[in-house]
Every structure is written in C-alpha cells, then in structure tokens.
Amino acid sequence: MRNSDLSDRITHQLAQDILSGTFDRGQHIRAQSIADRYSVSRTPVRDALIALETAGVLEHKQNRGYFVAETLPKQAQEYFQANQPEKNMEYHRIAEDWLTDRLPEEVTEQLLKQRYGLTKAKLNELLLRAVREGWMERKDGYGWRFLPVAKTAEAFDEIYRFRMAIEPTAMLEPGFEINRTVLDDQRRIQEHMLDADLKDVPPEQLLRNGSLFHEELIKLSNNPYFFTALQRVNQMRRLMEYRAEINRDRLVNQCSEHLEILELLERGEIADASYLMRRHLSGALKRKSPIAWNWSEESERDLNTPAG
Amino acid sequence: MRNSDLSDRITHQLAQDILSGTFDRGQHIRAQSIADRYSVSRTPVRDALIALETAGVLEHKQNRGYFVAETLPKQAQEYFQANQPEKNMEYHRIAEDWLTDRLPEEVTEQLLKQRYGLTKAKLNELLLRAVREGWMERKDGYGWRFLPVAKTAEAFDEIYRFRMAIEPTAMLEPGFEINRTVLDDQRRIQEHMLDADLKDVPPEQLLRNGSLFHEELIKLSNNPYFFTALQRVNQMRRLMEYRAEINRDRLVNQCSEHLEILELLERGEIADASYLMRRHLSGALKRKSPIAWNWSEESERDLNTPAG
DNA sequence: TTCTGTTTTTATAAGATATGAAATGCAAAA
DNA sequence: TTTTGCATTTCATATCTTATAAAAACAGAA
Numbered sequence: 001m002r003n004s005d006l007s008d009r010i011t012h013q014l015a016q017d018i019l020s021g022t023f024d025r026g027q028h029i030r031a032q033s034i035a036d037r038y039s040v041s042r043t044p045v046r047d048a049l050i051a052l053e054t055a056g057v058l059e060h061k062q063n064r065g066y067f068v069a070e071t072l073p074k075q076a077q078e079y080f081q082a083n084q085p086e087k088n089m090e091y092h093r094i095a096e097d098w099l100t101d102r103l104p105e106e107v108t109e110q111l112l113k114q115r116y117g118l119t120k121a122k123l124n125e126l127l128l129r130a131v132r133e134g135w136m137e138r139k140d141g142y143g144w145r146f147l148p149v150a151k152t153a154e155a156f157d158e159i160y161r162f163r164m165a166i167e168p169t170a171m172l173e174p175g176f177e178i179n180r181t182v183l184d185d186q187r188r189i190q191e192h193m194l195d196a197d198l199k200d201v202p203p204e205q206l207l208r209n210g211s212l213f214h215e216e217l218i219k220l221s222n223n224p225y226f227f228t229a230l231q232r233v234n235q236m237r238r239l240m241e242y243r244a245e246i247n248r249d250r251l252v253n254q255c256s257e258h259l260e261i262l263e264l265l266e267r268g269e270i271a272d273a274s275y276l277m278r279r280h281l282s283g284a285l286k287r288k289s290p291i292a293w294n295w296s297e298e299s300e301r302d303l304n305t306p307a308g
Numbered sequence: 309m310r311n312s313d314l315s316d317r318i319t320h321q322l323a324q325d326i327l328s329g330t331f332d333r334g335q336h337i338r339a340q341s342i343a344d345r346y347s348v349s350r351t352p353v354r355d356a357l358i359a360l361e362t363a364g365v366l367e368h369k370q371n372r373g374y375f376v377a378e379t380l381p382k383q384a385q386e387y388f389q390a391n392q393p394e395k396n397m398e399y400h401r402i403a404e405d406w407l408t409d410r411l412p413e414e415v416t417e418q419l420l421k422q423r424y425g426l427t428k429a430k431l432n433e434l435l436l437r438a439v440r441e442g443w444m445e446r447k448d449g450y451g452w453r454f455l456p457v458a459k460t461a462e463a464f465d466e467i468y469r470f471r472m473a474i475e476p477t478a479m480l481e482p483g484f485e486i487n488r489t490v491l492d493d494q495r496r497i498q499e500h501m502l503d504a505d506l507k508d509v510p511p512e513q514l515l516r517n518g519s520l521f522h523e524e525l526i527k528l529s530n531n532p533y534f535f536t537a538l539q540r541v542n543q544m545r546r547l548m549e550y551r552a553e554i555n556r557d558r559l560v561n562q563c564s565e566h567l568e569i570l571e572l573l574e575r576g577e578i579a580d581a582s583y584l585m586r587r588h589l590s591g592a593l594k595r596k597s598p599i600a601w602n603w604s605e606e607s608e609r610d611l612n613t614p615a616g
Numbered sequence: 617t618t619c620t621g622t623t624t625t626t627a628t629a630a631g632a633t634a635t636g637a638a639a640t641g642c643a644a645a646a
Numbered sequence: 647t648t649t650t651g652c653a654t655t656t657c658a659t660a661t662c663t664t665a666t667a668a669a670a671a672c673a674g675a676a
Contacts, residue, residue: 004637006449030649040449041639046651063645065650108669110627121659124432128446132439134536140314141348142627142668162533165477166470173469225470225544228442229537236533312667338619349669354621371620371675416639418657429629449638450657619676626669632662639656646649 007047008085010038014048015080018057018068029058029066055079090116091126095135095239098146108143133235156240159233160285164278166226167218171274175222178270182216183262189213190258193251203246207238213258217265217277257283315355316393318346322356323388326365326376337366337374363387398424399434403443403547406454416451441543464548467541468593472586474534475526479582483530486578490524491570497521498566501559511554515546521566525573525585565591 014034023029031042031049038045049066052058056073058066094116097103113123127144130136135147170176189209193201211234218230257280264273322342331337343353357374360366364381366374402424405411421431435452438444443455478484497517519542526538565588572581 006638009448028649031651032649035639038448040447042650043638043640044449063650108627119660125446128436128439131436138433138436139348140317140346141352145347158531158533161481161531162474162537165474165534166537169473223466223469225466225541226473229470229474229540232537232540233533314667336619339621340619350620351668351670373620416657427630451639617676620674622671622673624669624671627667629666630664632664633660634662635658635660637656637658639654641652641654643652644650646647 003047003051004044005085005087006040007044007051009087010034010040010044010048011051012080012083012085013038015052015055015057015076018052019072019077019080023068025068025070025072027068028064029068031065088126088129090118090122091129094126094130098135099239103146105148106139106143106145112144133239134232135236135239156237157285159237160281162233163214163230164281164285166229167214167281168274168278170218170221170223170226171270171277173221173223173226176220176270177222178265178268179220180266182220183266186213186216187259187262190255190262194255194259206246206251207241210254211238217261254280254284311355311359312352313393313395314348315352315359317395318342318348318352318356319359320388320391320393321346323360323363323365323384326360327380327385327388331376333376333378333380335376336372337376339373396434396437398426398430399437402434402438406443407547411454413456414447414451414453420452441547442540443544443547464545465593467545468589470541471522471538472589472593474537475522475589476582476586478526478529478531478534479578479585481529481531481534484528484578485530486573486576487528488574490528491574494521494524495567495570498563498570502563502567514554514559515549518562519546525569562588562592 017023029049031045034048035042035045049058049060053060053066055076057069057076059069060066094103094112109120109123109127112118112126113120118126127136127138131138137145137147139145190213193206193209215227215230215234219227221227257276261273261276261280264270264276325331337357339350339353339357342356343350346353357366357368361368361374363384365377365384367377368374402411402420417428417431417435420426420434421428426434435444435446439446445453445455447453498521501514501517523535523538523542527535529535565584569581569584569588572578572584
C-alpha cells in the first residue's frame, strides 16, 4: 500500500463521511463509487480503503470488497478529527510571514524554495493558489510580488462592505431557488454550534462553518459569479483570521442571526431574508464580529470594543 | 542584442508611450527610470532601447544614453500598432477550443502540451492565468478541469447582473473619491471613440476601452475587492467576446451613456451617477449590448433582436 | 554624483532521465 | 452483469544539466 497525499486526504474524507453516518453499518463501499465521489481514479481510493480497514472502520472480504464495520472503533472519531492532513502547511506559513512583514514585498522563487524547503512543483502549486486567492502576482521579469491586501484592519471592513453589496443582492437573483436540503443542512450545523460546548470545537471549524453558511446561501442564487466572488474574499479573510481569536459570545449571536435568516428562507420570505442578511453583515462590520485580531496592537485596539 | 519576450513587450510599450507623446522630443530616456516604470531590471530595457534606436524612434549618443528622436519616423506608429506582441496566443486558442467544445471537460497536462506544442513552463504560466481568470481548476488527482462558465448566453446575463450588484454600489463606498485625471482620461477616450470612424479602430481596442472605463470608475471606490471582482468577470467576458462581432450603433449609444456618467461625476453628483450606472448596465442586459455572438446559432438568435 | 556600458552573478527555462503515483484495462470472482 | 484485484499504461514530479534571460555590481564617462 502506498501513502500519497491524495490517498491520505481521501482516507480522512471518507472516514469523516462514514463516521458521520453517510453510510449504513455493514454497507458495501464500492471503490468506483467513491472514486466518482471525489473524482479521482480507483487507485488512491484503494489505498484509502486499505488504510481504513487497518483503522478498523472498514472490513474486508476477499473478492467482495470493503464494508462498513458493524461496530466502529471508539477512538476512530477523535483520531480522524485530530489528524486532519494539514495540506499546504507552507502556504499558511508564507501567508503569515507576509502578513507579519517577515518577507519582503518581492521575492524570487529561489528564495521561497530554500526558505521553506519546497520543490519546484510544490512551489508552483502554492503560487498557483496564492495567485488564485489574489495575494500574489508574477512580476514581468524574475520574481513574484506580494500584493498589499488583507494586511490591515481596513481590509476587513472593505471585505464586509463588498459582501454587503453581493450577498443580499444574490438572494434577489431571478435564478434564486430555495433548496430544503441545503437549508436543513445549514440549520443543523448552526444549531449544533449553539448546542455544543464551543470550547470543544476547533476554531478553524467554527470559521469554516461560518463561511460555509454564507457560501451555500449565495449558491442558491444559481449565479456562479456571485458565488465565486464570495469564495474569493472569504479565502482572503481566512488568511487573516488564521491568526485571530474568536469571541464566543459574538459567535453565539452570529449563529442565531444565521438561524433567523434560514427561518425566513424556509417560509419563502426571500426579500425579508435578503434584508436581514444585509443587517447581519452590517452588524459584523460595526465591530461586532466574533473575531479578534492579535497581530498588532493598533489593529486590535481599532477593532475591538472592550469585551463585554 | 537579445530579443526575449520581455524586451519585445517593453519595446512595444515604450514605443507606444513615446509615440503617444508621454515624452518630449529630444528628451533623455534614462534606462533606470524605464526599468522602474515597468518594474524590471535595466537589462531587458537596454535591449528595448537598442531596438527602438534601430526603429528610429530613439537616438543614441555614446556614453550619454538614448534620446527621443527629434523627428519620429512616419511609419513607426502603424508598425508598432500592427505588430503588438501577441502574448499567449495559445491561451486564447485553448479558451476558444473550450468554448467551441473542441476540448473535453477534463484534460491532462500531457494532452495540452502536445496539442498546443507547449513546454512545461509555458503550460504552467498558461494554467496559472486560466485559474486566476476562473475558468480552469486542478483536479485532485491528475489532470485539469474546465469550468462550465461563460459558455452560454445565460452566462452573459449573469455577469451583467453581477456587475449591477457591484458597480453602482462601489460608487457609494465611503472611500469613493473623484479623481479629475481619471475622469478626464476616460472622457477623452470615450469622445475619441465617438469621433473616430469606428471602422478604423480594431474591435479589441473598442472592447478594451469599454472594460477600462468601468474598471477605472470602480477603482475610485478605493475598495480593491470591488475592483478585482469586476476585473475577474471582465476577463471572463473577454473570453467570450473574443469571438464576437460588434454592433456599432449600440456602441455609440454605450459611449454616450459613459459620457453622461462622467458628466455627473464631474459635477459631484455621485448618487445620480450610481443610479445612471445601474440603468446603463441594465440596458446592456436587456439585449442592447453592442456585442453579437457568433459561435452558435441558438445563442445568436437568443441574444439579438434583428439588426435595425 | 548620476548615468551609461559592461561584467558578473543569479534566476528561471528547457530538456533528459529516473521514479513514483494515478488512471486504465482486463481476467476472474461473485 | 457488476465489481474486485491485479497488471499495465499513462501521467506527473524530482532531479540534474545546460542554456539563456534578468538582476545586480561596478568601473568609467559625463
């Protein structure tokens, strides 16, 4: 059995899917169906299946394939939660180094390769992502340039004002269509966050759920340009929030607002939902966001009224 | 003297700058200042200077450098207009092949390299751009996926509705600031288009001027997220319009509307300008765009009322 | 000093080969 | 039939070398 990045990722994703009950106990897991699900070939899926058998999540029957174990091992849940394959560690390290001015504005590929111990291909992948997410660009000659975005507290406001322009409007798109499944999923997630002891949920998860909520809703507009625009600024935002601390009280408030929006949508009151979305975003803009900055004294003071 | 892609591009750009009167006759062109202007080193600039001396645009004095020629050669203007170094021919070919279904939805790098005769590095650069412009993505395993955007007439509408959400709003941003220079430049360009015999202006230029107008205006908002979002959809739109024909009558109408918007801005009536911008875009959405599609019978019928 | 002209150094591109990983084809089992 | 398990093919990365382009350093002219 091999153990590539890809099969590792599939292992974990599949584990999550199984442990969260997407498949029934004892159900036959067909290799091809999993391959289709993640749009890869059966080869890395196979490796993942073997890994999951070793972990006791699956059972193997010769020439019949893999089946969900009747009794899932107790520790599996935590194991797969904790050991998420941190893809692109270096990506975040570079982003952070740039945000904290530990990298000059212009760098050569050479420098990055050496400093972060990257191969050509890894570096390419990383630069590709940074370009896509809008904070790096190729210079005309040699070298790359970091773009001066998302470094300041001001950028945070700019992103929120941009979101105020697109998110409520997206709901009024002619193609907007309410999808019960999506709404139900999101309600479940938001309610879970309110119920659970927030201390137990890792902060990345909390942030991811927040972005997910907004992205899933904007998708309902069926206008992909709204969706990709939001995705883009969210990725940018996440670069900043990577270092941020979360104010749990405000998060609770945020979740309840999300639930209110969902409720309106479920009742088909789209215009009201759009309006509430605008208010929701404007609230976050007015320093009520659950995120506290900690990379510079100034911006922290700037963004936070004393905790209350 | 060498002749790289980069020095060619600088040669042409510098030629344009000189011929359009950015520099005075006889003015000393300092190598470093040009290098700074294009943020490259003096090496490719030097090659460009030599090329421009050969072309008769510059004059060289030993140990003193290059100077704008007192009499610019007559044919230079046309020469540099016509011989724009078409960067990334292959990029447009691939885009076009995808838009016309001559490429499958998923491709390997191998396929692209062979079919378009690309080296690894060229391909990388190209994919980087396609990812940035939002119409390709890397698959998890091997291969790349074309995204189903901008292929249909519907996509055109979606882009316009997205622009209606951001462009008028951007004008109402707190950071919005009127910049006379920008407004004057744009007015000159738009008036020039109205004055000139439109048959003489290459269609790419016309389209570029249109995008430029909107992008320069949205920049005034001083919120980079609005600007990059517009840039992104414009790039997407250009992929489509690359194959389109232009309706000159509608273009005239479009230019006058642009001028009206500029006028309002010059008078500081921003709210009115914002409103007019919304109407302007909504007009384009209602099949009054100066662009006619010609890649499929259906979409052409769909988008065009009979020419009148 | 400032800027040019030239040299030196460094950075990326290109091409070849070896290796490893993913996709695909196919026989055999269910 | 469908699906597995394995074999084969294809694709892409890693690494090295050479070539070439760009950046940086520097001497000397203005």
